[in-house]
Amino acid sequence: MDRSLLEKVGPFSWCIPQTGSMRVPAVIFADGALIDEMDDKVQQQLSNVARLPGIAKAAFAMPDAHWGYGFPIGGVAAFDPKQGGVVSAGGVGFDISCGVRLLTTTLTTLDIAQVNEALAHELSRGIPAGIGSRGRIVLDDDEMTQMLLGGARWAVEQGYGRHADLDRIEERGVMSGAEPNDVSEKARERQRHEMGTLGSGNHYLEVQRVDHIFDADVGRAFDLSMDQVVVMIHCGSRGLGHQVGTEYLREMALAAEECGLSLPDRELACAPIESELGKRYLGVMRAGINCAFANRQILTHLARRVFERFFPNADIDLLYDVSHNTCKEERHEIDGQMRELFVHRKGATRAFGPGSRDLPMDLAGVGQPVLIGGSMGTESYVLVGDKRSEQVALSSACHGAGRSMSRHQAARTWTGGSVKQELAERGIIIKSPSKRGIAEEAPGAYKDVGRIVRVAEDAGLARRVARLKPMICIKG
Amino acid sequence: MPSNLWGAIKHYDADDGSVAVRNVATNSKPWTHFPHQGDVGIRGYGASVSEAFENAARAMTSVVTPIASLSANEACRIRCQAPNLEILFVDWLNAIIYEMATRQMLFRDFHVDIQGGALSAEAYGDRVDVRQHEPAVELKGATMTELKVGRGKDGRWIAQCVVDV
Numbered sequence: 001m002d003r004s005l006l007e008k009v010g011p012f013s014w015c016i017p018q019t020g021s022m023r024v025p026a027v028i029f030a031d032g033a034l035i036d037e038m039d040d041k042v043q044q045q046l047s048n049v050a051r052l053p054g055i056a057k058a059a060f061a062m063p064d065a066h067w068g069y070g071f072p073i074g075g076v077a078a079f080d081p082k083q084g085g086v087v088s089a090g091g092v093g094f095d096i097s098c099g100v101r102l103l104t105t106t107l108t109t110l111d112i113a114q115v116n117e118a119l120a121h122e123l124s125r126g127i128p129a130g131i132g133s134r135g136r137i138v139l140d141d142d143e144m145t146q147m148l149l150g151g152a153r154w155a156v157e158q159g160y161g162r163h164a165d166l167d168r169i170e171e172r173g174v175m176s177g178a179e180p181n182d183v184s185e186k187a188r189e190r191q192r193h194e195m196g197t198l199g200s201g202n203h204y205l206e207v208q209r210v211d212h213i214f215d216a217d218v219g220r221a222f223d224l225s226m227d228q229v230v231v232m233i234h235c236g237s238r239g240l241g242h243q244v245g246t247e248y249l250r251e252m253a254l255a256a257e258e259c260g261l262s263l264p265d266r267e268l269a270c271a272p273i274e275s276e277l278g279k280r281y282l283g284v285m286r287a288g289i290n291c292a293f294a295n296r297q298i299l300t301h302l303a304r305r306v307f308e309r310f311f312p313n314a315d316i317d318l319l320y321d322v323s324h325n326t327c328k329e330e331r332h333e334i335d336g337q338m339r340e341l342f343v344h345r346k347g348a349t350r351a352f353g354p355g356s357r358d359l360p361m362d363l364a365g366v367g368q369p370v371l372i373g374g375s376m377g378t379e380s381y382v383l384v385g386d387k388r389s390e391q392v393a394l395s396s397a398c399h400g401a402g403r404s405m406s407r408h409q410a411a412r413t414w415t416g417g418s419v420k421q422e423l424a425e426r427g428i429i430i431k432s433p434s435k436r437g438i439a440e441e442a443p444g445a446y447k448d449v450g451r452i453v454r455v456a457e458d459a460g461l462a463r464r465v466a467r468l469k470p471m472i473c474i475k476g
Numbered sequence: 477m478p479s480n481l482w483g484a485i486k487h488y489d490a491d492d493g494s495v496a497v498r499n500v501a502t503n504s505k506p507w508t509h510f511p512h513q514g515d516v517g518i519r520g521y522g523a524s525v526s527e528a529f530e531n532a533a534r535a536m537t538s539v540v541t542p543i544a545s546l547s548a549n550e551a552c553r554i555r556c557q558a559p560n561l562e563i564l565f566v567d568w569l570n571a572i573i574y575e576m577a578t579r580q581m582l583f584r585d586f587h588v589d590i591q592g593g594a595l596s597a598e599a600y601g602d603r604v605d606v607r608q609h610e611p612a613v614e615l616k617g618a619t620m621t622e623l624k625v626g627r628g629k630d631g632r633w634i635a636q637c638v639v640d641v
Contacts, residue, residue, distance in 0.1 A: 039513055067513045069619045069640070094616040094640045131540065131611035132580060132604035190577050200614040201641050239577050242616040242640075246570045250563065253620060266620045406511040407613070407641070436612035476614065 001038040012063075012459035013392075016043060021264075022050040026059040029393070029459040034063055034451065037404065041067035042074075048264040049077050053272070054085025056341055057334050060393045062348050063455040064402035064447065069093065070267030073347035076396040078332065080341055081273040086261070087282055088270035089252050091344035092327050094245035096285055097292030098203075098236030099323035100371040100399075101169075102382065103300060104222075105307070106315045107229040109209045112471055115310050116429060119207070120472040124431035126306040127205050127299065129198040130476030132433075137195040137298065144188050147195070148180035148240075151290030152321075155297035160196075161304075161318075165297065167360040169321040170350065173297070175290050179283025183240070184247060187284075190239030191291065196298035200434075200476030202400075202441060203235040204373075205303060207472040208380060214464040218384050221366045222319055224466045231307075231316070232380055232468065233299050234373045236325065237292035244288050248281050273342055282327070282342075289326060296321060319382070320369035324349045324399035332394050343394055351397035351462045353387035370462045372453055373400045375446035376430065376438075376475065377423045380468040381453045388460035397462035401449035410445035411436055419443075423473075432475040441475065507535035510622070512638045517622055518569075519636035525561065525625065526588040528633035529568055533586045533599070536569055536618075536639060541609040546584035548600035557594045561625040565635050568595055569618035573639075576615065580604045616640040 006014040006028070014035060016026040026046040030038065042065045049059040049071055056078045065074030070090030079085030112119065128135055139147060147154045152173030156163055166173040198205060210228045213219045224230070237244075252269035256262075259271055271278040304316050327344045343350075352358055352368040359368055370383035378401065389395045405413070416435025419442045423430055432438050450467075457463050510517035516539050520532025534543055554571045558564035572583060583601035604611060621638040628634045 041513075069621045069638070073514055094619075130606065131614050132606040132609075134580075186574060190574065192578075194577075200611070242577075243574070246573075246617040249617075249620065250566065250570075254559065254563070266623070269620075403514050406513060407516055408509050408511050411612075433606045434610040434612045436610065440612060 001035050001040050001043055003035060005043055012455050016047055018050070022047060024050050024055050024058045026050045026061070028061040028065065029455065029461060030063050031455050034455060037447065038065060039067045042072045045070065045072040046075065048268060049075060051264050052079070052086055052268065052270060053261065054079040054081070054083040056080050056339065057394065060396065062396065062398040062461070063452045063459070064398040064400055066402045068346060070265050070269065071344065071346040074398065074402065075346045076344065076348045076393055078341035078343040078394055079273065080339055085273050085342060086270035087273050087278045087327055087342055088268060088344060089245060089248035089281060090267045090269045091346050092245070092285055093325045093346050094242050095236035095325055096241035096244060096288030097323040098325045099292060099296065099321060100232060100234045100373050101296050101300065101321035102319045102369070102371050103231040103303065103316050104224065104319050105229045105231065107311060108227050109229060109471070111311065112207065112229055116472060119310055120429040120431050122306045122309065123205065123303065123472065123474050126302050127198055127474050128196065129474055130200045130433050133197055133476070134193040135196040138192060139195060141188070144191065145180040147294050148183060148287040148290050149178055151175055151293035152297040155294040160298045160301035165300065165318045168318040169293060170323060173293050175286045175293070177283060178287040178290050180287050182280055182284050183244065183287050187240045187243035187247070190243045194238040195295060196302060197238060198299065198474070198476050199235050199238060200437060203476060204376065205299065205474040206232045206470050208232055208468040208470050210466050211379065211469040212467040214466065215384070218366055218465045221363070222369055222382060222465060223317070224382065230468060231303055232373060233296055233303070235295060235299065237288045238295055240291045241288040244284050248284070252277065285327060289323065292323060320371060322349050322371050332390070345396055347399050349397050349399045350395060351385040351389050352395050353385040353389055355387070370397050372398060372449065374449040375401050375443050376441050376473050377428055377443040377470060378446065378449055381449065381464060382466040382468065383453060383456065383462035384465050386460055386463050389462060392460045398452050398456050401446040401452060403445055404447045405445040407440040410442050411439045414439045414442045414444070428470050429472045430475065431473070437475065507531040509535060509539070515638055515641050517636060517638045519634060522633045525633045525635070526590050528635040529565060529588045530586040532635045533569065533572055533583065536572065536615065537583055539639060539641060540611045540613060540615065541582055543584050545609050546582055546602050548585050549602050550581065550600070552579065552581065552599045554597045554599055555595065559593065562623050564593065564595055565625050566618045566620060566623060566637060569637070569639065572599060573615045573617060575599065582609060613641040
């Protein structure tokens with residue numbers, strides 16, 4: 001990114017000053033190297049977001065920001081309905097409530113070493129992944145409606161997981177305000193065979209080990225210890241979310257003029273929160289969040305079932321489940337005034353610090369687990385919400401590594417076989433039906449996630465708790 | 477071509493600096509991919525807008541699997557309607573993505589007819605066979621990013637956008 005467009009306003013924050021039709025400034029959290037690496041499109045897209053009606057405080061870009069659709073990936077923006085604020089289908093994205101959850105286990109790397117090949121094989125059989133796979137749960141219309149209303153709670157009531165899991169999911173596993181009846185037939189049809197499926201691309205289920213603890217006290221509170229085995233699941237609302245995103249991007253883009261919105265980019269497709277379209281989207285998008293909650297809950301159940309066959313006495317608990325493609329109604333203090341805002345996080349994670357009323361009781365004094373998925377073969381991180389983040393970026397943090405290389409270039413740079421072999425030499429087993437898919441997801445195609453989380457910590461977004469290294473990766 | 481659609485036609489300089497277009501300038505490929513940091517840009521060319529749409533659809537399939545790995549054992553009808561060509565193009569791609577997802581198919585051949593803002597088409601392809609096709613990635617949706625439908629400098633039609641994978 002061209003530094004001349006920015007003002008450095010802190011050691012790890014850069015400002016795009018409010019000019020022209022921008023209603024607020026834009027802020028990017030990064031060090032010099034990340035800024036230099038960042039696409040100029042991030043600056044353009046973030047400036048465009050700052051032009052949208054009702055935006056509060058600033059448009060933010062996290063350290064892992066890259067070129068997205070309308071909003072940059074890694075973008076955070078909050079809108080005030082009392083000031084004509086908007087909700088944007090583009091600001092949520094196609095994969096509504098895509099997110100990460102982390103399961104802790106009572107196992108160590110020694111336990112896994114004895115069965116790693118067999119465990120990887122059974123996980124690849126037990127977790128439907130990629131195109132051509134279908135979930136074993138097929139919902140009729142009434143069941144689909146109940147799932148879209150009940151989210152992870154619905155899944156637990158159907159026998160997928162435990163009630164204790166719900167406390168460790170944002171919104172306690174159920175997004176209120178969902179309107180399943182407004183979800184189109186097409187979106188329902190697209191989901192019918194996709195409950196409990198992982199998807200493909202950068203989605204995965206990974207068996208990992210705790211490789212480093214940065215904060216022993218918080219590590220204990222999160223039940224994390226050195227050499228412990230954990231399981232990370234990264235996926236979203238599957239076909240239903242993709243179809244909802246498709247339909248509302250189109251409808252909002254076409255309706256913008258009628259709503260009196262002059263969009264600097266069609267992909268910023270949005271509608272006033274108080275409009276019929278805005279309210280309808282929010283109801284459907286919330287149903288999509290419940291779909292993602294239910295999907296990750298079913299996948300958790302499937303993973304536990306495989307582990308139980310190998311380790312019948314192991315405990316597998318949910319540490320936390322975060323979504324990083326959402327719009328949520330939240331209260332934030334801006335210039336000394338509490339305001340009800342609709343906060344879009346597109347490729348960004350909510351990161352509540354200690355004391356937040358949205359945290360489960362046993363984490364209230366510690367802060368929210370913030371889960372950062374790495375790329376296949378590189379480390380992932382557990383962070384904890386930092387109180388400073390509320391002032392810095394409306395309690396938000398990064399979500400992953402972010403690509404540094406296009407899929408096209410990655411597939412021309414590596415072969416699936418060579419990536420698989422190289423990872424095998426490092427003790428990492430990859431299970432995927434597609435060699436090209438593995439090449440496109442090669443670790444070298446992503447930014448250095450370690451640098452991203454270091455900057456997130458230094459910028460006051462969230463603090464590092466533990467580093468996780470992959471052992472087995474199941475990809476679509 | 478109805479007048480309301482002609483009104484929406486734009487003219488583009490196809491030499492936008494992407495790798496894909498530079499290739500096309502020399503060898504006239506019917507479709508290409510162009511880079512996007514997170515996802516994939518697809519671009520189809522044609523003597524008519526219908527042909528450009530058909531070739532863009534092939535470009536989209538090839539994001540998932542090589543076209544050569546497919547035969548054309550099953551057919552599927554697709555209909556869509558839109559207020560302008562660019563939205564029609566996105567609708568066309570999203571209709572294919574929907575059929576791919578719900579029928580579990582991959583398409584290799586397309587016959588597109590555009591009349592009065594309405595598109596009718598037939599798509600031909602195979603049921604997904606994971607071993608044979610090794611699908612690299614799942615398509616989530618066609619976006620309006622880098623969305624363009626119009627004529628290039630050489631008079632050929634171009635239809636392009638980024639698809640989310």
